[in-house]
Amino acid sequence: xxxHNYANRDGVIWFDGAFRPWREANMHVLTQGLHxxxxxxxxxxxxxxxxxxxxxxxRRLIHSAGRLxxxxxFSVDALVAAKAELLSRNDxxxxxxxxxxxxxxxxxxxxxxxxxxxxxxxxxxxxDPTPDLENGIALTVADWRRPxxxxxxxxxxxxxxxxISTMAKDEARRQGYSDAVMLDCAGRLTEATGANLFFVxxxxxxxxxxxxxxxGIARQTVIxxxxxxxxxxxxxxxxxxxxxxxxxxxxxxxxxxVTAVASIGGxxxxxxxxxxxxxxxxxxxxxxxxxYMPAAQLxxxxxxxxx
Numbered sequence: 477x478x479x480h481n482y483a484n485r486d487g488v489i490w491f492d493g494a495f496r497p498w499r500e501a502n503m504h505v506l507t508q509g510l511h512x513x514x515x516x517x518x519x520x521x522x523x524x525x526x527x528x529x530x531x532x533x534x535r536r537l538i539h540s541a542g543r544l545x546x547x548x549x550f551s552v553d554a555l556v557a558a559k560a561e562l563l564s565r566n567d568x569x570x571x572x573x574x575x576x577x578x579x580x581x582x583x584x585x586x587x588x589x590x591x592x593x594x595x596x597x598x599x600x601x602x603x604d605p606t607p608d609l610e611n612g613i614a615l616t617v618a619d620w621r622r623p624x625x626x627x628x629x630x631x632x633x634x635x636x637x638x639x640i641s642t643m644a645k646d647e648a649r650r651q652g653y654s655d656a657v658m659l660d661c662a663g664r665l666t667e668a669t670g671a672n673l674f675f676v677x678x679x680x681x682x683x684x685x686x687x688x689x690x691x692g693i694a695r696q697t698v699i700x701x702x703x704x705x706x707x708x709x710x711x712x713x714x715x716x717x718x719x720x721x722x723x724x725x726x727x728x729x730x731x732x733x734v735t736a737v738a739s740i741g742g743x744x745x746x747x748x749x750x751x752x753x754x755x756x757x758x759x760x761x762x763x764x765x766x767x768y769m770p771a772a773q774l775x776x777x778x779x780x781x782x783x
Contacts, residue, residue, distance in 0.1 A: 485498045501596060503581070522563055522599065523763050579591040618648065724748060
């Protein structure tokens with residue numbers, strides 16, 4: 477992105493139901509969400525002025541907040557309308573949209589009795605380039621593991637769950653990789669630090685079953701589009717030793733879209749056939765007036781799908 481000081485920008489931010497000047501959308505340092513990770517968020521993309529799957533993101537934000545015991549005073553429709561108005565007021569078309577919910581400064585304790593809940597939405601120009609499907613990125617396997625769902629609310633997009641993602645990605649970059657694949661407590665493959673993981677074998681998609689990691693909206697989109705297009709999709713437990721059995725690998729996420737993976741550790745993926753096709757389906761869907769539309773295309777002739 478071209479501008480990295482997110483505190484000093486022009487424009488407005490939607491904050492607890494009102495639009496505030498960007499530089500005035502602030503909170504106190506003794507905010508409970510800052511100290512005890514009482515915060516959830518969404519990462520969304522607007523294409524040609526409309527947020528892709530905006531209602532689904534709003535539903536998940538409310539669900540995530542509820543999992544942490546925070547009740548939002550805003551409905552799904554109110555959040556969707558706020559995002560649309562925010563894009564309009566900031567004159568944004570291709571943008572990243574970040575709703576966030578947190579506990580405020582009424583209390584400063586691990587207990588949440590009496591704490592106040594706030595919600596804000598910011599949006600800014602998305603200037604990152606489209607992922608390179610030909611060269612792909614190099615991944616390593618992180619030392620940090622995803623905690624089990626018996627320990628954390630893995631179905632919530634909670635800020636605290638991203639602490640190990642930050643540490644894992646920073647370490648991967650120090651080692652010369654772009655990102656890291658994370659395992660769960662049983663040593664199963666889960667996802668990268670902020671995007672879901674897909675493999676290809678014989679034209680079919682293979683992806684880890686969600687449980688100890690978030691079932692991303694972009695992930696759900698790709699699975700639906702692939703199946704609508706006739707590409708088989710299997711969700712099941714995968715382990716690091718299974719990586720060598722696949723011909724392609726890619727990541728899927730709101731920011732990542734469809735990003736080709738060139739290697740994981742010492743294993744190299746040289747094929748991009750299905751990755752390119754899935755990327756085409758995804759980009760057609762997100763640019764169809766911001767709506768989630770089934771894929772109408774059939775699998776290309778050069779893809780021989782076997783589940």
